[in-house]
Amino acid sequence: MTTYTTPADALRAARAAATTEAELHVLAQSPHSFVRAALLERPALPAGVFARLIPTSLASAGELEVAQRLVAHPQATAALRLQVAGMVAAPNDAAELMVALSCSDVALDALQPLLERANSALRRRIEQAASRGDVRDVLRQMRSRNRAAAPPPAAPPAAEPAASADAPWQRLLDAQREQVRAALAGSVLRHEDAQFDRDYSRDSAYAETTRTLVLGADGWFQYDEQRMLSVSAGDYLFSPSIRRTTERGIWSIVFEERQRLLALRRADGSVVWRAVIGDLSTGVCVLDGVPWQRD
Known part of the structure; x- marks a missing residue:
């Protein structure tokens, strides 16, 4: 089994054209997310290697980067992108992935609940980047709805309970x-x-x-x-x-x-x-x- 002395060695192997398929399988199981992300820079990967790169969670910035590259990869299927979308728990913490998903073929029914939980800055960014008209339409509707429901800007804060005169x-x-x-x-x-x-x-x-x-x-x-x-x-x-x-x-x-x-x-x-x-x-x-x- 191929081993690598340092993460830097593994990273170089992930990018090297001469790396064998057996080595790619080893690299796809690397504990370092940046090594797995580097594998996805390749335009084509053996099917078994590609399958190993599908994350089991999105708990770190590194796993989010792997997921983002995965959904944008030429080998990614609609089913895979839908699977990744279902793993997003906090859209605001997965901004790059949200942009990638919103530009993909993920069904609007799966995207809309995530867009509802996104903050206004992320929604604006997605609206600017999205090539899909249905995504932009939904974001515009959300923006109009939020403006209508927004509290008056000069409204005073809630008053504290009044104190009794004898206290x-x-x-x-x-x-x-x-x-x-x-x-x-x-x-x-x-x-x-x-x-x-x-x-x-x-x-x-x-x-x-x-x-x-x-x-x-x-x-x-x-x-x-x-x-x-x-x-x-x-x-x-x-x-x-x-x-x-x-x-x-x-x-x-x-x-x-x-x-x-x-x-x-x-x-x-x-x-x-x-x-x-x-x-x-x-x-x-x-x-x-x-x-x-x-x-």
Whole structure:
């Protein structure tokens, strides 16, 4: 059985024209998703090798890349693409795959539930890329429906329960809540995090996450998160994968068990995030123990 000393050796073999069919079968079972993705750069593969490349889950960015290349491969069948579409649990985390599926022959009945769960940024991207008129029509209908159902932009946040006139402690709590709210209203909070891992074989991975939270003075918020992952194998650098998430809704200050919390809720009332507010020094806001830059 053919073995490879490092992932970089396996990657080179996956791309080499002289690699035998037996070696391709071995490479198709590689634990490294980028090796399997490289096999799909070949315009034709033995049927047995191609079948081994079908992922059993889409739990990682690497498996998503394999699935994306798989559905776009000349050997992919309509049944296979439908099978992959059925494995997508979180469309917003599988943006590239969603675009590929929306440009394929997957039945609209299978695509529409995924498009319903996609955020507006992903829907716009699919609408721009899709060559199918039925997909574009459905996306336009969703956009029109969401505009009609959108809450008024200047609507005030839900009022806190009124305090009774004979409860001084409640009035004090309300005053403290308003003080914290006034300090955060109109703020733009930013947090960046980066991690770099490298092993003995010179393979490496770099992950960077940027979060931005805008707390409007009118009580509305917008949260944007971008995650970038870059992987290299030896001297080969893969194209970085980027995942974006956006949330909008109402923000408020809540006091619970002697803690002050920042509560973010969607327009339908569902909770996006509840974070314990720590230090509010100039230029800083600590949320759940993590310092965010505050502008």
